[in-house]
Amino acid sequence: MYTLSKVMENSEVINFSSLEKEVQATLEADRKYRRENDAKFRALNQNVASYEEFRDIVLASHLKPLDRKDISEAPRKQPWNPVAYRTKQESNSDEQDQLHLSEIEPRSASEFIRDWRRLTGGPFEKYDLLVRLGGETLEKIFKTEIGLGLLGEFLLVLSRGLKPRDVYRVIGVLDGLTRTGRFSLGLSLLSQAEKKASVELFQKLQGSIDKHHSAKDYSCDGLELHEPSLQDNMNDISAKLKEVTEKYNIEK
Structure with missing residues (x-):
């Protein structure tokens, strides 16, 4: 050929x-x-x-x-134990994503949600974040709207982590949330567990106020009041709590 x-x-x-x-x-x-x-x-x-x-x-x-x-x-690129390998990779990623509470200064809802999800210290760390930011800051962050499910999550966290010395701050947080966008919608969509947590939260707040109503020493073991005009006037705190309670449709 x-x-x-x-x-x-x-x-x-x-x-x-x-x-x-x-x-x-x-x-x-x-x-x-x-x-x-x-x-x-x-x-x-x-x-x-x-x-x-x-x-x-x-x-x-x-x-x-x-x-x-x-x-x-052929060279093996797939790990023999993909589950263990993936867990290790996720663990390394989590370590890189961990945040210190003092580093969190969200300026928008998206930044808050990003940092909120990255907190690894459990509900008490999230509680500290809410208390540290305060009601006015949260109101500004969620001025447009508070994301679906966040309100209920906040109520669960606040109820579980409430400290007697934070009563005034927590009332401020709750009050600030009532002025966020679509608060009423978020309130109407609370699950049964979240509704129960909100009732328990307001009961704890009222109980702390009643317990320290006549106290003269507002040390770290009691209410931590940050407004001088309120330190000698527990009635103002009670009135504020009553006002906020009505906004959350809590029945006594």
């Missing part, structure tokens, strides 16, 4: 290196011809739907399926 050209280094000596390359090229051309020809017959027998499919079969005729040896000797 094919003829070999005469390759001579000179008139008497044969260049075997060039001759070998030409032989190899001829053999490879012959193998390619047979391989593609067989692929054409296979494509015809498969009744391919288009010329593109026919062409792809012919062009891929040089590809060979992997055998077990190829698979076993």
